[in-house]
C-alpha cells in the first residue's frame with residue numbers, strides 16, 4: 001500500500017485572529033480525507049508555544065489560559081517543522097506571524113512544502129501600503145490614498161492633516177498598514193474625527209494608510225469578494241457580496257454573534273461586471289506573487305446620477321477565513337469545488353510549488 005502523505009495542520013498562533021484560526025482548523029480537521037492523509041494537528045498557543053497531536057487538538061476546545069501545558073508537548077520552535085516529519089504543512093493561521101511571511105520563512109528554511117503563498121506573497125498581502133503599490137504597478141484601479149508613518153503623524157500632526165485633506169475628501173478610512181479583521185480601522189467623517197483615528201491606527205503599526213471612502217458621504221459601497229485558487233495559472237470563483245449590517249464591515253460586523261452580515265453568492269452583477277472583477281482578482285493575485293489561495297476583496301461605488309459604477313480593488317487576504325461556511329470555501333462551493341476537494345487541491349498545489357522550486361539552483365555550480 002502506498003504510504004499516506006503526512007499533513008501537518010497548523011493552527012492558533014499569536015495573532016488577534018487566534019480564535020478565528022481555531023474555528024478554521026476545526027473545520028479542516030473534520031473534512032480532510034483521513035483515508036488519503038495522515039493528519040498531524042499542531043497548535044500554537046497565544047503565548048507562542050507549539051503543541052502537537054492530542055495536546056494540539058485540546059486547544060480547539062479549551063482556552064489557552066485553562067490549558068495546562070505539558071512540558072514534553074512543547075516543541076522547540078525552530079526545529080519543529082523538520083522534527084515533525086510531515087510532507088506538507090497547512091498553516092491555517094490568520095494575521096501576524098501566520099499570514100505575513102514569517103512562518104512561511106520557517107517552512108522555507110526547513111524545506112517543507114506548505115499550503116498558500118510564500119514569504120514575499122504573504123508579506124505583500126499583509127501590508128496594505130506595499131500591496132497598493134503593487135496593485136498600482138499592475139494598473140489595477142484603487143480609491144485615492146496616501147501612506148504616512150506614525151513618526152510623521154506624531155511629530156507634525158498639523159502638516160499631516162493638511163496633506164490628507166489636500167489629497168482626499170471626507171469620509172476617509174484610516175488603517176494601520178498591517179493587521180486585519182478591521183482592527184484599528186476607523187471611518188472618519190470630518191476633521192474632528194481624524195486625530196483620534198490616526199492615534200488609534202498608530203498604536204497598531206508603524207505605517208498608516210489613509211483612503212478616500214468609496215461611496216462618498218452617506219453612501220455605502222458594495223463589498224464584493226472573489227476566491228482565487230492555483231499557482232502559476234490561478235482561477236477565480238464566482239463573485240460574492242457581503243452586505244454589512246453596520247456603517248462599514250467592522251470587527252463586530254465580521255464576528256459578533258448578533259451580526260447579520262450575510263453573504264450573497266453569486267452577487268447581483270452584470271455578466272460584464274462579473275467578468276471584469278474575476279479578471280482583476282487574478283491580476284491582483286499575480287501582482288502580489290501569491291500562490292495556492294487568496295481571497296480578493298473589492299469596493300464598488302454604486303451608479304449615481306451622471307456617474308457610472310466604479311469598481312476598486314480593496315485588498316487581498318492570503319489566508320482568508322477557512323471554516324466550511326466562510327466566504328472562501330463558499331465561493332468555491334458555488335463554483336463547483338466542494339470543501340473536501342478544495343483541501344485536496346490546496347495540498348496538491350503546495351506539493352507542485354515545492355517541486356517547482358527545487359528546479360532553482362542556489363549557487364553558480
Ligand SMILES: Nc1ncnc2c1ncn2[C@@H]1O[C@H](COP(=O)(O)OP(=O)(O)O)[C@@H](O)[C@H]1O
Pocket residue numbers: 143173175179180181182183185211212213214215221223244248249250297299314315
Ligand atoms: N476606502 C474605503 N471606502 C469604503 N469602505 C471602506 C474603505 N476601506 C475600508 N472600508 C470598510 O472597512 C472594512 C475593512 O477594511 P479592510 O481594508 O478590508 O481591512 P481588513 O484587512 O481589516 O479587512 C471594509 O470591508 C469596508 O467595509
Ligand SMILES: [Mg+2]
Pocket residue numbers: 297315
Ligand atoms: Mg477586509
